[in-house]
Amino acid sequence: MIKTDLSFIGDEAKKLMDAHRAEADAAVALLESGSGRGSDFLGWQALPFDYDRDELSRIKSAAERIRKQAEVFVVIGIGGSYLGARAVIEAIKGTYHNELSDGPKIYFAGNSVSADALGELLAICREKNFCINVISKSGTTTEPGVAFRAFSRLLTEKYGDGADERVYVTTDKSRGALKALTDRKGWESFVVPDDVGGRFSVLTAVGLLPIAVAGCDVDALLKGAADSASAQKGTGTQAEEYALARYAMLRAGKSVEIMVSYEPRLTMFAEWFKQLYGESEGKEGKGLFPAACAFSTDLHSMGQYIQDGQRIMFETVLSVENSATDYDLGEDDDGIAFLNGQKVSFVNRMAQQGTILAHCDGGVPNVVLRVERLDEYNVGAMIYFFEKACGISAYMLGVNPFDQPGVESYKKNMFALLGKPGFEELREDLNKRLRN
Amino acid sequence: MIKTDLSFIGDEAKKLMDAHRAEADAAVALLESGSGRGSDFLGWQALPFDYDRDELSRIKSAAERIRKQAEVFVVIGIGGSYLGARAVIEAIKGTYHNELSDGPKIYFAGNSVSADALGELLAICREKNFCINVISKSGTTTEPGVAFRAFSRLLTEKYGDGADERVYVTTDKSRGALKALTDRKGWESFVVPDDVGGRFSVLTAVGLLPIAVAGCDVDALLKGAADSASAQKGTGTQAEEYALARYAMLRAGKSVEIMVSYEPRLTMFAEWFKQLYGESEGKEGKGLFPAACAFSTDLHSMGQYIQDGQRIMFETVLSVENSATDYDLGEDDDGIAFLNGQKVSFVNRMAQQGTILAHCDGGVPNVVLRVERLDEYNVGAMIYFFEKACGISAYMLGVNPFDQPGVESYKKNMFALLGKPGFEELREDLNKRLRN
Numbered sequence: 001m002i003k004t005d006l007s008f009i010g011d012e013a014k015k016l017m018d019a020h021r022a023e024a025d026a027a028v029a030l031l032e033s034g035s036g037r038g039s040d041f042l043g044w045q046a047l048p049f050d051y052d053r054d055e056l057s058r059i060k061s062a063a064e065r066i067r068k069q070a071e072v073f074v075v076i077g078i079g080g081s082y083l084g085a086r087a088v089i090e091a092i093k094g095t096y097h098n099e100l101s102d103g104p105k106i107y108f109a110g111n112s113v114s115a116d117a118l119g120e121l122l123a124i125c126r127e128k129n130f131c132i133n134v135i136s137k138s139g140t141t142t143e144p145g146v147a148f149r150a151f152s153r154l155l156t157e158k159y160g161d162g163a164d165e166r167v168y169v170t171t172d173k174s175r176g177a178l179k180a181l182t183d184r185k186g187w188e189s190f191v192v193p194d195d196v197g198g199r200f201s202v203l204t205a206v207g208l209l210p211i212a213v214a215g216c217d218v219d220a221l222l223k224g225a226a227d228s229a230s231a232q233k234g235t236g237t238q239a240e241e242y243a244l245a246r247y248a249m250l251r252a253g254k255s256v257e258i259m260v261s262y263e264p265r266l267t268m269f270a271e272w273f274k275q276l277y278g279e280s281e282g283k284e285g286k287g288l289f290p291a292a293c294a295f296s297t298d299l300h301s302m303g304q305y306i307q308d309g310q311r312i313m314f315e316t317v318l319s320v321e322n323s324a325t326d327y328d329l330g331e332d333d334d335g336i337a338f339l340n341g342q343k344v345s346f347v348n349r350m351a352q353q354g355t356i357l358a359h360c361d362g363g364v365p366n367v368v369l370r371v372e373r374l375d376e377y378n379v380g381a382m383i384y385f386f387e388k389a390c391g392i393s394a395y396m397l398g399v400n401p402f403d404q405p406g407v408e409s410y411k412k413n414m415f416a417l418l419g420k421p422g423f424e425e426l427r428e429d430l431n432k433r434l435r436n
Numbered sequence: 437m438i439k440t441d442l443s444f445i446g447d448e449a450k451k452l453m454d455a456h457r458a459e460a461d462a463a464v465a466l467l468e469s470g471s472g473r474g475s476d477f478l479g480w481q482a483l484p485f486d487y488d489r490d491e492l493s494r495i496k497s498a499a500e501r502i503r504k505q506a507e508v509f510v511v512i513g514i515g516g517s518y519l520g521a522r523a524v525i526e527a528i529k530g531t532y533h534n535e536l537s538d539g540p541k542i543y544f545a546g547n548s549v550s551a552d553a554l555g556e557l558l559a560i561c562r563e564k565n566f567c568i569n570v571i572s573k574s575g576t577t578t579e580p581g582v583a584f585r586a587f588s589r590l591l592t593e594k595y596g597d598g599a600d601e602r603v604y605v606t607t608d609k610s611r612g613a614l615k616a617l618t619d620r621k622g623w624e625s626f627v628v629p630d631d632v633g634g635r636f637s638v639l640t641a642v643g644l645l646p647i648a649v650a651g652c653d654v655d656a657l658l659k660g661a662a663d664s665a666s667a668q669k670g671t672g673t674q675a676e677e678y679a680l681a682r683y684a685m686l687r688a689g690k691s692v693e694i695m696v697s698y699e700p701r702l703t704m705f706a707e708w709f710k711q712l713y714g715e716s717e718g719k720e721g722k723g724l725f726p727a728a729c730a731f732s733t734d735l736h737s738m739g740q741y742i743q744d745g746q747r748i749m750f751e752t753v754l755s756v757e758n759s760a761t762d763y764d765l766g767e768d769d770d771g772i773a774f775l776n777g778q779k780v781s782f783v784n785r786m787a788q789q790g791t792i793l794a795h796c797d798g799g800v801p802n803v804v805l806r807v808e809r810l811d812e813y814n815v816g817a818m819i820y821f822f823e824k825a826c827g828i829s830a831y832m833l834g835v836n837p838f839d840q841p842g843v844e845s846y847k848k849n850m851f852a853l854l855g856k857p858g859f860e861e862l863r864e865d866l867n868k869r870l871r872n
Contacts, residue, residue, distance in 0.1 A: 282741025305718025
């Protein structure tokens, strides 16, 4: 479970929290009653309890099969169809899971349209026994669409008719280009529910299949999320405290939230966080700009700015109270002899405590979220905690937490420039601007 | 060479640039005459021309030896002793160089004090033939110190007396704990020059040895930097235009600069940029907060915020005009049939152009830096370009571009909490604060 520690936010923020507590309570009520904006997309709240047992069991069997079938598993998706799975796998199995795990190596494709990035992953697959999981609600999103075409082609080249046994699809239950193709080909498929937005979808097949292929215990992940959902129900919860603290920071004039961790394996989790909060809140000119740092690494890059630059940010420290492993430094007469007899986990903890105090002294308040350890249960709990706090937080801002109208702008322009039918007028207009 | 394209910054920023051009010219003069603050650290300006030929030739021989000697090469360093090498290797050899290159796999350690991160890399090395490069000016920096102790111990366990042939040191030429130990052990060593700060050190042995081990052509890298240094000399240069444009953005009220690229292999280069600019400018309450995005990936996470959130940022797009490879989409009747007959590089270019226009329309100006391709020559040119523009930019702000006083704050606190002799009073004080 997650604890919100407000010891390092300062008195001004605490006063602001008190002043706005009623608004936070109202946001909780709005979210839990399903009467707020975007309430067609509240399906994520039920996932930890009510997730389709049949689908879950098919996910687990498919994962077992894939683990036997393939040396390399390529997950094709972008945004919410990419970040959740990668965040969970790295948090639990470590940054170097591909080097150290005995299961298939897992790569993520279709999250850019870089020819070089695509070419690198194709080159890896050319030499290996591989299968793919394409994740797209519509099947028409450009980035995964491009990758899916390239990897399908390679599958057919390598396996002929056997290619069809190596394609796993996660898409809409009945509509869309990808669903139609899937039915025609007979590929095994899983569902992206209608009432769960991309950035809230990690506890559906979107995240669960890759996570299970990585060898994680998806039952424990869902159990952690379910217990977290119970713990975060109603007012006065740790999630509400976090949402309220963030709101107080915004009111105090902060415009950037830096999600900080002292465990490099949380780097992608912070990216998942950035999408969840940035996409939910960043609209109508509002919201905290979400940034991320991995400390102590980035204390030697962003540290100077955080200590002494413009005073526009606060930090949220995702503090892992127990590392999975440890290392005993023993004795030596090298440059760090003062650490003789210590454990590395102790050094890391002191780095964290020292930094929190230093940054507070520099005018950067720290919200500390304490999580026991990075296992399936606790990562599941973190997922639900952040989702719930995000809904509360966005409702406090007065925005719809569950839409993303701004994402369409680049897509429209891109379609127009690529000559997609229906965008002729915009195309002419854009080309005129580009020529000037 | 790099071209600064200001077509997408808007009229207000252009006017501000005109209004402050004299200050930019003065900053150039200050930097080039060596009469500004921090002028003891201007050694980076001469590196592309005057780098010690003997040292360079020893770097190249050592790299050849390491490529034969090891399956795994562990680079131990933090901040400037980490980011430059990793940025260049990934930019040139790709994100998946370890999977695809025929040389040793290269891992970076000692850039955190996470026990789990350390344990993962030790586990990789346990099974492989490996050697290490420890990079530390003093030898007393905690993070690399911890990793160096752990990896030295593993080397001795595995290779006994042969361990000494597997340690390559980059440190001060005559002083410090690591230099003393190196002389005693007879390890091969390279120099961190006195007049080059960490974040400006990629074109010394700090960066060049790992870059050469990765199979990059370090002569071409230096040649690109040298030609860039010539091109960026004096006023009216592309580097000055970039520095001046950034300053105009700050004057126009922007507080966040997002370094954007459409090539995932530039992700670590953007991290190098963040250190260079954040640490050089983020002082005395000044400076742009440096952030980074990899598009189109992050258009599906940060895109909504950039389009519609608080209007506090501008983007600098590092535009790679030619990808290294390409992929022909051919014909198919799938969800992206409108792209039949196109190349992936074309789709990526249209995504970039469409996004630039969409973000401009959303009130986020775009500075575009155009680089021909990601090879050694051009990456060398990019390095010098950004270093030069950084010096100009920091002088325009009125800060010392070459110090980092704020980085000491967390270190002092950490030392005190770890019980390092000499910090007893601070320790008592901090413990009191942590108890409350």
